[in-house]
Amino acid sequence: MRRFHCPSCRHEVFFANTACLSCGTPLAYDPAQGFVALGGAAEPCANRAPITCNWTAEPGAGLCRSCRHTTLVPDLTIPGNADRWARIEAAKRPLIRLLDLLGLPLLDAAGQPAPVFRLMGDPPGRGAPRVLTGHKGGTITLNIAEADDARREAMRNAMGEPYRTLAGHFRHEVAHHYWEVLTRDDPGRLDRLRAVFGDDRQDYGAALAAHYRDGPPPDWAQSHISGYAAAHPWEDFAETWAHVLHLLDGLETARAFGLVPATLPEDLPALARLPMSALADVWIDLSLALNVVNQAMGHETFYPFVLSPPVIAKMEVLRALMTGEA
């Protein structure tokens, strides 16, 4: 994320702010021009009142460029669901900004928002089927329990994961969508991805069942960013893709606050055009430092992953894919 300033008084404004904390001007984020004062041409997103969405409405759409990607919101008669929805959308807005800046398609052939998100809570009753977070055909389903810190942390423990966040879920799930979109009409590109991540025609359901039964192979860390990435080529692609987005967003933010060398470009599209080896060098230094800073505060590790050379090579393939170089 970059830094923003109030259009009235130039005081710093953070990405989730709905007003300037210094002069009180009501503000909205316009994807094309950053923060603008509300009123006049700048119409607020229709979700500003219910979930404090702070983006401007798209012309004639009522909703903003991020909210219009959500086609199903949770049942708001259930206590806590409005708050869960708000947290989920607050994690989704930076994702939409990032995808937009990278030039990745956010509309389908018919001009409709894609991917779309369905935010669902588990149905009541012990025997009722749980809502599974995942992607199918351009639709991403997210179990809204992921917005509850205690539930998400319990899940992270149960799954033996080092990291589980809403941002991580979003960055992972959109990868499945872009695998489909970016390979659909390009068999050459599909072949190149299969050469890097493996043949995705192997049975996905059986691969996941084996992963949950047996765990990852003991040597997964040599060439995968996570144990789950070793489950199937699609999961390797999605996990690796998520880490490219982690690095790009993390480095853009660190650059904006002067935490990494000023030789790095400030502008996200320019940053994304650097080779992954260069980005990873800076990221590894930064994450080592932040891991220890977090430790000093008694927090969890900032970045509990190891970027091995084979993983960085896969990330380079996806960086080039995202920026349209490959």
Ligand SMILES: [Zn+2]
């Ligand atoms: Zn101000």
Ligand SMILES: [Zn+2]
């Ligand atoms: Zn909105």
Ligand SMILES: [Zn+2]
């Ligand atoms: Zn996945």
